[in-house]
Amino acid sequence: MIHRRLLQLAGTVRGAILALAAVGLVMSALHVAFALLVGLVVAALVRGDGDVSVPLTALAVVALVRAAVIWVRESLTTRIGVSVRIRLRSRLLDKVAAVPEAERRAGRTAATVIDGVDGLDAYYTRYLPQLVVVLLVPAAVAVIVAVLAPAAGAVLAVTAAVAVLAPRLWDARLLRNGRGRWAAFTRLSGDYVEALRSVPLLRGFGAAERVGAELDARAEDLRERTMSQLRVSLVESAFSALAVHVGVVAAVLVSLAAVVTGSTTATTAVLVLMLARECFRPVAELGQHWHAGYLGLTAVDGLDGLLSAEPAVTGEGSRTAPARGGASVELRDVGYRYPGADTGVRGIDLRIEPGETVAVLGPSGAGKSTLARLLERGADPDDGSVHIDGTDLRGYALSALRRSVVVVPQDPVLFAWSVRENLRLYRPGATDAEVEAAAAAADAHDLVSALPSGYDTVLAEDGEQLSGGQRQRIAIARALLAEAPVLVLDEVTSALDADTERRVIAGIFGHAAGRTTIVIAHRLTAAERCTRWVRIESGRVAATGAGPPTALAQPTGAAR
Numbered sequence: 001m002i003h004r005r006l007l008q009l010a011g012t013v014r015g016a017i018l019a020l021a022a023v024g025l026v027m028s029a030l031h032v033a034f035a036l037l038v039g040l041v042v043a044a045l046v047r048g049d050g051d052v053s054v055p056l057t058a059l060a061v062v063a064l065v066r067a068a069v070i071w072v073r074e075s076l077t078t079r080i081g082v083s084v085r086i087r088l089r090s091r092l093l094d095k096v097a098a099v100p101e102a103e104r105r106a107g108r109t110a111a112t113v114i115d116g117v118d119g120l121d122a123y124y125t126r127y128l129p130q131l132v133v134v135l136l137v138p139a140a141v142a143v144i145v146a147v148l149a150p151a152a153g154a155v156l157a158v159t160a161a162v163a164v165l166a167p168r169l170w171d172a173r174l175l176r177n178g179r180g181r182w183a184a185f186t187r188l189s190g191d192y193v194e195a196l197r198s199v200p201l202l203r204g205f206g207a208a209e210r211v212g213a214e215l216d217a218r219a220e221d222l223r224e225r226t227m228s229q230l231r232v233s234l235v236e237s238a239f240s241a242l243a244v245h246v247g248v249v250a251a252v253l254v255s256l257a258a259v260v261t262g263s264t265t266a267t268t269a270v271l272v273l274m275l276a277r278e279c280f281r282p283v284a285e286l287g288q289h290w291h292a293g294y295l296g297l298t299a300v301d302g303l304d305g306l307l308s309a310e311p312a313v314t315g316e317g318s319r320t321a322p323a324r325g326g327a328s329v330e331l332r333d334v335g336y337r338y339p340g341a342d343t344g345v346r347g348i349d350l351r352i353e354p355g356e357t358v359a360v361l362g363p364s365g366a367g368k369s370t371l372a373r374l375l376e377r378g379a380d381p382d383d384g385s386v387h388i389d390g391t392d393l394r395g396y397a398l399s400a401l402r403r404s405v406v407v408v409p410q411d412p413v414l415f416a417w418s419v420r421e422n423l424r425l426y427r428p429g430a431t432d433a434e435v436e437a438a439a440a441a442a443d444a445h446d447l448v449s450a451l452p453s454g455y456d457t458v459l460a461e462d463g464e465q466l467s468g469g470q471r472q473r474i475a476i477a478r479a480l481l482a483e484a485p486v487l488v489l490d491e492v493t494s495a496l497d498a499d500t501e502r503r504v505i506a507g508i509f510g511h512a513a514g515r516t517t518i519v520i521a522h523r524l525t526a527a528e529r530c531t532r533w534v535r536i537e538s539g540r541v542a543a544t545g546a547g548p549p550t551a552l553a554q555p556t557g558a559a560r
C-alpha cells in the first residue's frame with residue numbers, strides 16, 4: 001500500500017528507496033539466473049549427456065555475486081534506515097520543542113517519536129523497494145516462462161496477479177484496525193507515563209488500585225485490538241501463500257502435461273519448476289515486509305498530527321540579545337487568550353525600567369504566569385506587543401531571546417545529570433567558582449555540598465531525591481548563573497519556610513543586582529525587596545504601587 005502522506009514525509013528519501021529497489025531487481029535477476037542454471041544442470045544430469053562444468057562454474061559465480069549483493073543490500077538498508085530515522089526524528093523533535101500539544105501529551109508524543117518512527121523504517125527501506133520489485137519481476141519471469149511454455153506462463157501470470165492483488169482487499173481494513181490499535185497504544189503509553197510519575201500521589205490517596213485496574217482494562221483493550229489485527233493479517237497471509245503454492249503447482253502440472261503430450265521437453269519442465277519459484281519469491285517477501293512496515297503506516301496519524309501542529313510562536317527576527325545587565329521590559333496593551341479557551345490576559349500596559357525589581361501579585365488564576373509565558377515568548381500576544389530594550393520580542397532571534405529572559409517556574413524540572421551540569425544548563429562554560437557563587441546566593445551551596453558527591457552527585461530523574469524546596473533553590477541558582485538581563489521568578493519560593501525564603505530572596509537580589517527582576521508571588525515576604533508592585537486580577541492590571549508591596553497590594557483574604 002502506498003501512502004501519499006508517508007511519501008511526502010520521506011522527502012529526499014525517495015532516491016534511496018529507488019536505489020534499494022534497484023538492488024532488489026539485481027537480486028531478483030541473480031535468483032532467476034541461479035534458477036535457470038540449476039534447471040540446466042539438473043536437466044543435463046537427468047539426461048546423462050553433456051559437460052556440466054560450464055553451468056556449474058557459472059552457478060558458483062552467481063552464488064558468490066548474490067552473496068555480495070545481499071551484503072550490499074543489507075548494509076544499504078541499515079544505513080538508509082538510520083538516516084530516515086534521524087531525519088524524521090529531527091523534524092519531529094523540532095516540532096516537539098515548539099508545539100504545546102507535544103508537551104501536554106508527553107507519553108503519546110514519545111510513542112510516536114520512538115515506536116512510530118521505528119515502524120516507518122521498515123516501511124521505507126523494506127516494503128516500498130520490494131513493491132517496485134513485485135511490480136516488475138513476477139511479470140518478467142512469467143514472460144520468460146511463456147516463451148518456454150506458453151500455457152505455464154499464462155498460469156503463472158494469473159496466479160501471480162491474484163497473489164499480489166488479493167491481499168490488497170484486506171489492506172483498507174488492516175489499516176483501519178491498525179490506526180485504532182495505534183491510537184490505543186499511544187494512549188496507553190501516555191497513561192503509563194502519567195501513572196508512573198504520580199505513583200506516590202496515587203498511593204497516598206489510595207487511588208493506585210483503581211488507576212491500576214483502569215490501566216489493566218486499557219492494556220486488555222490493546223491486546224484484543226492487536227489479536228484482531230493479527231487475525232486479519234493471518235487470513236491475508238494465508239490467501240497470499242495459497243495463491244503462491246497453487247501457482248507453482250499449477251504451472252508445473254501444466255508443463256508436465258505438455259511433456260506427456262510431447263509438446264515440450266523434460267528440460268523445459270524442470271526450468272518451469274525452477275522459474276515458478278522465482279516468480280513468487282518477491283510476492284512472498286513483500287508479504288513479510290508488509291507486516292514489518294504497516295506499523296509505520298498506522299502511526300501516520302500521530303506523525304502527521306505532530307508535524308502539522310501549529311507551533312506556539314512562529315517567525316523570529318535577527319536581533320541578538322540586549323546588552324548584558326538589566327533590560328527594559330514593556331507590555332503595550334497586551335491581550336492573550338489560550339487556544340480554545342476564554343482565559344488569559346487583556347489590556348495589560350506595563351513598563352519596567354532596566355534593573356528595576358517589580359513584584360507581580362494577584363489571586364490564583366489571575367494571569368501572572370501567563371505574563372511570564374509571554375515574556376519568554378512561550379506564546380505571542382493576540383493583541384498588543386511585548387518589548388525588551390524597546391524591540392518587539394518578535395524582532396529577536398529566538399535563541400537570543402531565550403538566553404535573555406530566564407523564567408524560573410514554581411515547579412522546575414531538574415535533569416538526571418550531576419548537580420553541576422544542571423546548574424550549567426544555560427551557561428555551560430561557567431567556572432566552578434561561578435557555579436558555587438550562584439548556588440550560595442540561592443542558599444543551595446550547603447545542601448549541595450551535603451550530597452554524597454557534592455556538585456558531582458548525579459540526580460535521580462527530576463531530582464527526586466531532593467525536597468520541593470531544595471529543587472526550587474537549585475533551579476534559582478541555575479537561573480542566577482545564566483546572568484540573563486531579565487529574570488522572572490514565578491512563585492519560586494512557594495515551598496520554602498519563611499526564614500529560608502528571606503535568605504534566598506536576599507541572595508537573589510544580591511546576585512541579580514542591576515538585572516531586571518520580576519517576582520511573581522502570592523506571599524508578600526517573597527516580594528518585600530521589590531521597588532514596585534503590580535496587582536493582576538482577572539487578566540488585567542488592577543492596581544500598581546511604588547515601594548515594596550504592602551497589605552494594600554493584596555486582594556482581601558490573600559496570604560501575607
Ligand SMILES: Nc1ncnc2c1ncn2[C@@H]1O[C@H](COP(=O)(O)OP(=O)(O)OP(=O)(O)O)[C@@H](O)[C@H]1O
Pocket residue numbers: 338339341343344362363364365366367368369370371
Ligand atoms: N494551557 C492553558 N490552557 C487554557 N487555559 C489556561 C492554560 N494555562 C492557564 N490557563 C488559564 O489562564 C488563566 C490565567 O492562568 P495563569 O496560570 O496565568 O494564572 P496565575 O495568576 O499564574 O495563577 P496561579 O497563581 O494559580 O499560578 C487561568 O484562568 C487559567 O485557568
